[in-house]
Amino acid sequence: MAARIQGVPEEELAARLHLGADQVRTMLEVTAWRAVWRFEARGADGxxxxxxxxxxxxxxxxxxxxxxxxxxxxxxxRMSSRYPGDGTHWRLRVWWHQEGDPAGARFRYVSGPDSAARHPGDTPS
Structure with a gap:
């Protein structure tokens, strides 16, 4: 599961586990991982x-x-009423199982006035 969360393709997982692609796909479809996420905005105090x-x-x-x-x-x-707008610095972190050390987040995204044109997926973090 950890390898899939980090982006290892199904085919590679199947090869590593010495299983068929269908077995791995079924395993990934029935086994959930708990994603914990938090959005934060930068206040006027920085x-x-x-x-x-x-x-x-x-x-x-x-x-x-x-x-x-x-x-x-x-x-x-970005489509929600909570979106602070392109002129605001905000970030998202996604953890596996529980929120913890920011460095341990499995996905990180930061947006602000200077990065408004960037889209998730452009630069994995």
Whole structure:
């Protein structure tokens, strides 16, 4: 599961495990990983802070990488009423199982006035 979260393709997982592609696909479709995520915005004082409980959450994810799930969260956030606009610095972190050390996030995305044209998936982190 950890390899898939990090982006290893199904075919490579099957080869590593000495299993058929169908077996691995089935395993990934029935086994969920818990993604925990948090959006934060940079305040006027320059510090990062979570706005309110609607900016964090968790979900069971099946057969998707942390980058795929994170990109989906970013797209949904940009279309939501909570989106602070392109002129605001904000970031997203996605962890596996529980929120923890920022360096341990499986997906990280930062956006601000100077990066508004970048889209999730352009640069994996």
């Amino acid at each position: 510090l990062w802070e979570g706005r309110h409980s609607g900016w964090q959450g968790s979900a069971e994810v099946r057969n998707r990488t942390a980058e795929e799930f994170g990109a989906e969260l970013v797209r949904g956030f």
